[in-house]
Amino acid sequence: MKNRLRVLRAEAGLSQGDLAGLLGVSRQTINAVETDKYDPSLPLAMRLSKIFGVPIDVIFLDDWIPPELPNG
């Protein structure tokens, strides 16, 4: 899934290794998310959202438009 993790991390002045250390994952995990090779689990996505203080959909970009609800 496309994401803005690299931009947010750079704005926060963190290296991939720094962010990995904060989250308790390997630097390769952060790199894989940033390069769109791996979609993180929901708990990891939530932790990323808490670290950067932004909602998950500001980090991960999804262009899916939901259909209208039957009662909507």
Add this chain to the structure above:
Amino acid sequence: MADPGIRRRLVRAAIGAVVGLALGFGAGEIGLFDWLSAMPGEDIGSTAVAGVLLLLGLFAVIAASSSALYRRMAENYREGDPLDGSVLRYLRTSGVVMLLAAVLLLAPPLAVRYGLTGDAAIAVAAGMAALLAFQVWLNLRVMRTSDELSRAAMAEASVASFWLLQLGLFGWAVLAKLGLAANVSLWTLMTLSTVIYLIVSIVAAIRRGMFA
């Protein structure tokens, strides 16, 4: 001027080639190849796989013996990568798992080669069962302490190799049933399944960027 990373890799490849040549020459001199050629093909195959696992395991255990050594030896290490005691312990345990896998692959052909039959074979089997139980326990520990990217790559490799092996086994079994292919021994199948799992694991790890 070549990229320093590429230059370093080329230098290491050249050193590896010279060391490999010397080791190969030495192995020939002490009669290792004559010793190997007296074994059945399937045993040569499993011994070769065990050799690869032995080298990978030794590399992992030595590299992860200290953070300074790991920084120098690990190709994918970048300054600032998390490298505390628990990371090094995880890497060492992974290395020990590979070393034990090598021993488990080597033991049965060697036992046959050295004529350990009857009661001696029972003792070898009992020893292997204990070693296998220990290896499975360590493997589970590695799985539990891995981060989610490694766990995802392991799960992917397991699923892909299961389907590949199931498909291959079915195809081979059909051909053998129809008399179009030879029957193969369980040891050959086990060696093939190990090789396929190793290849699929490496491909899964590369696809997920684990060597980056």
